[in-house]
Amino acid sequence: MRDPEATLRQHDLPVTAQRLAVLRAVSQHPHATADDLAESVRTEIGAISRQSVYNVLNVLTDKGIIRRIQPAHSPALYEDRVGDNHHHLVCRSCGKTEDVCCAVGEAPCLHAHDHRGFRIDEAEVIYWGTCPGCQQKSRP
Amino acid sequence: MRDPEATLRQHDLPVTAQRLAVLRAVSQHPHATADDLAESVRTEIGAISRQSVYNVLNVLTDKGIIRRIQPAHSPALYEDRVGDNHHHLVCRSCGKTEDVCCAVGEAPCLHAHDHRGFRIDEAEVIYWGTCPGCQQKSRP
DNA sequence: CCATTATTTTTGACAAAGTCCAAATCTGGG
DNA sequence: CCCAGATTTGGACTTTGTCAAAAATAATGG
Numbered sequence: 360m361r362d363p364e365a366t367l368r369q370h371d372l373p374v375t376a377q378r379l380a381v382l383r384a385v386s387q388h389p390h391a392t393a394d395d396l397a398e399s400v401r402t403e404i405g406a407i408s409r410q411s412v413y414n415v416l417n418v419l420t421d422k423g424i425i426r427r428i429q430p431a432h433s434p435a436l437y438e439d440r441v442g443d444n445h446h447h448l449v450c451r452s453c454g455k456t457e458d459v460c461c462a463v464g465e466a467p468c469l470h471a472h473d474h475r476g477f478r479i480d481e482a483e484v485i486y487w488g489t490c491p492g493c494q495q496k497s498r499p
Numbered sequence: 500m501r502d503p504e505a506t507l508r509q510h511d512l513p514v515t516a517q518r519l520a521v522l523r524a525v526s527q528h529p530h531a532t533a534d535d536l537a538e539s540v541r542t543e544i545g546a547i548s549r550q551s552v553y554n555v556l557n558v559l560t561d562k563g564i565i566r567r568i569q570p571a572h573s574p575a576l577y578e579d580r581v582g583d584n585h586h587h588l589v590c591r592s593c594g595k596t597e598d599v600c601c602a603v604g605e606a607p608c609l610h611a612h613d614h615r616g617f618r619i620d621e622a623e624v625i626y627w628g629t630c631p632g633c634q635q636k637s638r639p
Numbered sequence: 640c641c642a643t644t645a646t647t648t649t650t651g652a653c654a655a656a657g658t659c660c661a662a663a664t665c666t667g668g669g
Numbered sequence: 670c671c672c673a674g675a676t677t678t679g680g681a682c683t684t685t686g687t688c689a690a691a692a693a694t695a696a697t698g699g
Contacts (some may be wrong), residue, residue: 431569
C-alpha cells in the first residue's frame with residue numbers, strides 16, 4: 360500500500376493511529392487473521408483493543424480498501440490486494456494460503472450457465488489441496 | 500438417498516437411530532444447518548443431543564457420504580449430493596442457497612494455471628449474488 | 640488556536656457455532 | 670445372551686465475532 364493516510368482520506372475516513380497501523384499490518388502480512396493483525400499492530404503502536412481491530416477491518420472491508428476471505432475451518436483472513444479478481448489456494452493440513460490468478464483471463468468461472476434468476480456479483484473460488492511442505496511431511 | 504441403512508453398512512458404520520434420522524434429514528432438507536437438522540430429527544425420532552448431531556454429521560462427511568459447505572457468514576450447510584462436482588449460488592441478503600452445475604462439463608474451474616506446487620483435490624466455487632425474491636423486495 | 644460535534648476507541652458483556660471430556664448406553668459379533 | 674468397542678449424552682469450554690455505553694479523539698468553523 361503506497362500511502363495509507365491518503366487512502367483513508369480518499370474514502371472520507373478520519374485518520375487514526377489504529378487505522379494506519381491496521382492498514383500497514385494487513386499490507387505487510389497478507390492472509391493474516393484479525394488476531395494475527397492485532398498482535399502485529401501491538402508490536403508497532405503498543406496497544407489496540409480487540410474491538411478496534413474488528414471495527415477497522417470491517418470499515419476497510421466495507422469501503423473496498425481491503426478484502427476479507429473466509430475459508431472453511433478458518434477465521435477470516437484479510438488482504439491488501441483488491442480489484443484484480445484473483446483466487447486462493449488453501450492447504451488442508453496447515454492452512455497455508457496463497458494467491459492464484461484466475462485460471463483464464465476471461466474468468467470463465469465467473470459465469471454460471473444456469474443462474475436460477477440470481478443476480479451474481481462475485482464468484483469466489485477456493486482451491487483446496489496440500490501445500491508442498493505438507494506433501495513432504497506426509498511421505499515417509 | 501436410496502437406503503440409508505445400507506449406506507451406513509457399506510461404510511462399516513454401526514447403524515443407530517440417530518444416524519439414520521440425520522441421514523434422512525440431510526436427504527430431505529438440502530442445504531440445512533446442523534441446528535435445522537437437529538430440529539428435523541427431533542420431530543422424527545423425539546430427541547437427539549446437539550453433540551450427536553455434530554458427531555454424525557462429522558463422520559458422514561469424513562466418509563464422503565454427505566458434503567459440507569461453509570459459506571461465509573453462515574454456519575455449515577450439509578447436502579446429500581456428492582461426487583458430481585456441482586457448485587453453489589448464495590444470496591447475500593437472505594442466505595438462500597441453490598445448486599448449480601459446473602459451468603462447463605470439463606470443469607475448467609478445477610485447474611489453476613499456477614498452482615504453486617500444491618496438490619489440488621477440490622475447487623470450491625461459490626457464486627454470490629441476490630436471489631430473485633430479494634431482487635423484487637429491493638425494487639420499490 | 641480553541642471549542643464543538645460527530646466519529647472512534649475502549650471495556651466488558653454477550654452470542655453463535657462447534658469441540659472436549661467422562662459417564663452412560665447401545666450395536667454387532669461370538 | 671454377553672462382551673468389547675463404538676456411540677450418545679450432558680455439561681463445560683473455546684473461538685470468533687458483535688453489541689452497547691462511556692471515554693477519548695479527529696476534523697471543522699470561527
